Amino acid sequence: MIHLEELKSKIMESDEESLISYVELFRPFDLASCVEELDKAEQLKLMKIVPAPLCAEIMEYLEPELQYRILYNLEETITSQILNEMSSDVVADMMLAIHRYQAVKLLNYLPEDYRAKVQTLMTFPEHTAGSLATVDYIAARSSWTIEQTMQHFRKIGHDAEITSYVYVTGNKGELRGVVSLKELILTEPNTEISKIVTEDVIYVPASMEQEKAAELLSRYDLVALPVVDEQNRLIGVINVDDLIDVIQEEATEDIQKLGGSQPLTATYFKSSVFQLYRKRIIWLLVLFAAEAYTGTVLRHYEETLSEVIALSFFIPLLIGTGGNTGTQTVSTLVRALAVGEVQFRDIFKVIRKEITTGLMTGASISLIAYARAWMLGVETNIGLVVGITCMTIVLWASFVAAILPLILHKLKADPAVISGPFITTLVDGTGLIIYFSIAKIILQL
Amino acid sequence: MIHLEELKSKIMESDEESLISYVELFRPFDLASCVEELDKAEQLKLMKIVPAPLCAEIMEYLEPELQYRILYNLEETITSQILNEMSSDVVADMMLAIHRYQAVKLLNYLPEDYRAKVQTLMTFPEHTAGSLATVDYIAARSSWTIEQTMQHFRKIGHDAEITSYVYVTGNKGELRGVVSLKELILTEPNTEISKIVTEDVIYVPASMEQEKAAELLSRYDLVALPVVDEQNRLIGVINVDDLIDVIQEEATEDIQKLGGSQPLTATYFKSSVFQLYRKRIIWLLVLFAAEAYTGTVLRHYEETLSEVIALSFFIPLLIGTGGNTGTQTVSTLVRALAVGEVQFRDIFKVIRKEITTGLMTGASISLIAYARAWMLGVETNIGLVVGITCMTIVLWASFVAAILPLILHKLKADPAVISGPFITTLVDGTGLIIYFSIAKIILQL
Structure with missing residues (x-):
């Protein structure tokens, strides 16, 4: 287990290498719990030294306000690196939680087409499937061969979050089906992807309530759920871990309601x-x-x-x-x-x-x-x-x-x-x- | 949606091809709900005609007693095919639910080394991590290269259930770490797998309570959880869908307990x-x-x-x-x-x-x-x-x-x-x- 005091003293010591090798012993979730307990100066010093990919993973578990405060106070280049490493659904949630003016400033650190996708995610109201979707998935055109798909995968796979499936889309971005990474590997490279695509993929509209999406995922034993817009175009994918959070939250709400109170919007200790x-x-x-x-x-x-x-x-x-x-x-x-x-x-x-x-x-x-x-x-x-x-x-x-x-x-x-x-x-x-x-x-x- | 009456009449008609193409329109979960409503003769007729891999998928959603009745009454060759296609955790659960003598008979349909693995799964008490594990995962030796691992994957990947990760084990089968399929693809084929393995993998002992395992999975956003024995040897992997079921069951139990009754062991309508x-x-x-x-x-x-x-x-x-x-x-x-x-x-x-x-x-x-x-x-x-x-x-x-x-x-x-x-x-x-x-x-x- 990570010790808060030890982490604090490592930060104080200012020995960058020793700090980095120390934090790399722990998991992002556990580091995040510690970061919450640090004071502001310590938080910034830590996030400045830790490599951006790990920073981004830690950020995913922090509250939007804290995410923003850290990003706002770091140097621009570091802010930009971390922001680009974070999952798009987390970025969209943060943008929605902060002031519009602050959001516009942060969005400018993102490349243009990625920024547009994040802005689309930001249009979906809370508690809908769309609000949980990430754009960090891999899509293939239905006309491609397996070999072309794998080349594409090698090119962008590093930055993708959802990588066990490749989603197949048509000319206008409409969802045509799904292929598992396993199937891609087991199939002859010259085959067209349309030959092996599973067409009756289970997908949800962006406007669907999140608990309905969680119910589908749980009923059909899925690990990812593609989200489409009204024209059936693929706009994102929900990862199973986000839907597990929804399942837990829904159960918590029901228990609190059955106990005769309105459900809390935050955790017990974070509720005043x-x-x-x-x-x-x-x-x-x-x-x-x-x-x-x-x-x-x-x-x-x-x-x-x-x-x-x-x-x-x-x-x-x-x-x-x-x-x-x-x-x-x-x-x-x-x-x-x-x-x-x-x-x-x-x-x-x-x-x-x-x-x-x-x-x-x-x-x-x-x-x-x-x-x-x-x-x-x-x-x-x-x-x-x-x-x-x-x-x-x-x-x-x-x-x-x-x-x-x-x-x-x-x-x-x-x-x-x-x-x-x-x-x-x-x-x-x-x-x-x-x-x-x-x-x-x-x-x- | 599938219609029970339509399915019944298709079964009556005895036109095998038409029946097969009809059932292939639907998902195993929905087919399973229908199979439960059929009478015994219809169930057998359907399962006899439907190809074994789909049969096995349907079986996964049925109660152990019904699974057994179907397998017992089909021809030996079909029984053997279906049984070998089913997930090992489902097979183990069924074996535990039926009479010992019946179980021994069915186990004989499995190849020897697979049977031994299923028998190991059968030793773990209900509600433990071990009881949820499947042996249908892919393991690589730590001395292999990426290329060797991929060859192994191509050989056994078809029958594996958990394929987004490859688990790396040492000489005695001890868990050394995990590699994602994505990393395998993105890495140079001559690299040794030990170079890219994530060593501090989160794993659980077989004897851990299932809700503790679910808590770990949910906290660290995992999609699969390796299970080890007392000598740290890998004996199976729990898939996220089984732990989602655990999360749902635990919430249901807590709600029933908070409502002042002992928790039901079956669903509402299945409880007498x-x-x-x-x-x-x-x-x-x-x-x-x-x-x-x-x-x-x-x-x-x-x-x-x-x-x-x-x-x-x-x-x-x-x-x-x-x-x-x-x-x-x-x-x-x-x-x-x-x-x-x-x-x-x-x-x-x-x-x-x-x-x-x-x-x-x-x-x-x-x-x-x-x-x-x-x-x-x-x-x-x-x-x-x-x-x-x-x-x-x-x-x-x-x-x-x-x-x-x-x-x-x-x-x-x-x-x-x-x-x-x-x-x-x-x-x-x-x-x-x-x-x-x-x-x-x-x-x-």
């Missing part, structure tokens, strides 16, 4: 307390308002309550169990919807499955609830009320938790909005009504 | 109602037992309650808000721990962050709680009790939800055990004690 507050307070207030309804329900049954105060003993237990059941069902279904295991058309199958499961869990818990009432030494009738309510609430929670996520999904809303706290709150109010209604009937109040 | 019941009832009962404690607390305060029945109106509201706050914090932190953003050593930073956020959300909600009490027309004093309790419970929930996941992580237990329902239940009982203690002081009961 005020950001945490903002993301959480909205749902807390909405749920508080909904939960406040339980007060109205209880006041409505004030007379019943004061007649049989023992009924209040079971309030948290009953509504808690309902909430737990609902949370279990909701989280299972929201995830199943997210990974595509369940669709809206399955709604009746889902309801049947959840109600049957609810009957089984409800029956088990009702028996124990009845026993618990007996242990607390309340009247037998109250035990009966508690047992029946328990069964009813479990079934009710299962039903509501089964249908709401599916309906939201159908309405193209995010099913993860139906969080654990949401379903718990919903079941709290309605569960109380169920409880007191059953109590009134059985206890004849 | 009884399995759903079993995975859910355990936590429901544990939580029920814990929640039952609220009854004891309430009975303890029975006198206070009957004196001031209005206190009961706020029970669900107060403990609900505590539960919601706790669930928000827990889900954020459990995920942050899972992706490595937070470690145990950050515990004081986390507590400070959560308590500060809790002060802000608590203050906001307390004000509204006070207003709500006023709206319900209860005594001013009770409003005060509700407001102060609200603040205290939010802080308490934030604190507990901040430390428990970190402590579990430190104890090498799974932090996702601290689910939303768990923290809600914990806050319910303790929240009531807080509520009634504050009430007794302020109302002087």
Whole structure:
């Protein structure tokens, strides 16, 4: 492992060779974590000495603001070298994150045709497939032979990022298909590339949402995904590592939403307390308002309550169990919807499955609830009320938790909005009504 | 899209050529989904006619039991062809899923040295890196030249699954490093491979947990991960698509656990109602037992309650808000721990962050709680009790939800055990004690 203090002292020593051979022992990702901890002067001194290709790799893991600050403060020739070594998708993201005027200045360090490609990447909104694409891939014309393609590969392969596949395009740059590097090597050099091209390549439009692209990649076991514009022209390729990041981010967002807060836009420690507050307070207030309804329900049954105060003993237990059941069902279904295991058309199958499961869990818990009432030494009738309510609430929670996520999904809303706290709150109010209604009937109040 | 009915009628027609050209229009993944829906006779007829390489690709997406049933019922020559075309990791998984006797019979269809490799893969327990590895990679000896390596590649590349990298091994098969196919092409053929090998390759021991391997792959943006035995000998390579599946599965498991149930071992629809019941009832009962404690607390305060029945109106509201706050914090932190953003050593930073956020959300909600009490027309004093309790419970929930996941992580237990329902239940009982203690002081009961 790399040690921050050791790195700092190497930078202080100003022995360039020793510093370079030290940093070359470590991986760009680990170096980047260290660079974030250095002070500004140390960052610049390090990046000035380290060779540009390694600098560029380190930069890929830094935040856009830090990338810019480093590039802005280095000498022009070094800035230019590093910028040209960086992946085009990272460059485009940085350009979008900084001020327009600063971006124009940096873009001028790029050769003209590369600059145009980066500027195209910059036009795609965040969270679309286009915003993840890199232009550092290798394309071959469909009229070329394998030999011509390999010559082209030898010429530009060094600077390319995506090299396990060569994409075949037509005269107007339209995507015709893909050939793997393996196939290029295993095929007779005089063969035309059109003879071995896989034409039904899986590709995505630049405007596609990034999670849809990730779903395709994961379903078909791909390692790269070509991106096309509206005229079907190849404009970039998404590498699997960027889509893995998308898969991780989507799961993180869903977990935070299911936990009843809005998803954070940064990592935990990079989110300020005020950001945490903002993301959480909205749902807390909405749920508080909904939960406040339980007060109205209880006041409505004030007379019943004061007649049989023992009924209040079971309030948290009953509504808690309902909430737990609902949370279990909701989280299972929201995830199943997210990974595509369940669709809206399955709604009746889902309801049947959840109600049957609810009957089984409800029956088990009702028996124990009845026993618990007996242990607390309340009247037998109250035990009966508690047992029946328990069964009813479990079934009710299962039903509501089964249908709401599916309906939201159908309405193209995010099913993860139906969080654990949401379903718990919903079941709290309605569960109380169920409880007191059953109590009134059985206890004849 | 492929149509099941169309495929069925093509199979019925028995026109082999037309059937083959029809299925070749579709991708193995989509064909596999259809094969699952066919009846047994149709499955066999289809797999008998379709060429073995495509059959093998379709098989990769089927369940082991179905794979076996198909292989068992086809003619021996076809079985042998398909089996030899399948990825070694899929074959190993199938062998482990079927009866030992059946496995021995199928293994005999494999050539001796390949069989030995598959048998090695079969020795690794589920959920380890070894269990995900495939032996269909390309290895070069460190003494070879680029030209020799390319010759070897041309010889065995067709059957290999992982072809973007060539792994370099020493005399005893020990992993020496990796060379990308791109580097092989861009380097002068007479160069020795040891000159261009990347020696500090990231590799994992076969016994490593699969989620740790996935974390490495995701952190260092890799597309394949070599697996070694205890003597550092290369025994297989994990492909990125298998680790993407692991990443998805781990997220699914964490979501299900956070939702308060044990994770399902199969997909939603493949899990029977009884399995759903079993995975859910355990936590429901544990939580029920814990929640039952609220009854004891309430009975303890029975006198206070009957004196001031209005206190009961706020029970669900107060403990609900505590539960919601706790669930928000827990889900954020459990995920942050899972992706490595937070470690145990950050515990004081986390507590400070959560308590500060809790002060802000608590203050906001307390004000509204006070207003709500006023709206319900209860005594001013009770409003005060509700407001102060609200603040205290939010802080308490934030604190507990901040430390428990970190402590579990430190104890090498799974932090996702601290689910939303768990923290809600914990806050319910303790929240009531807080509520009634504050009430007794302020109302002087």
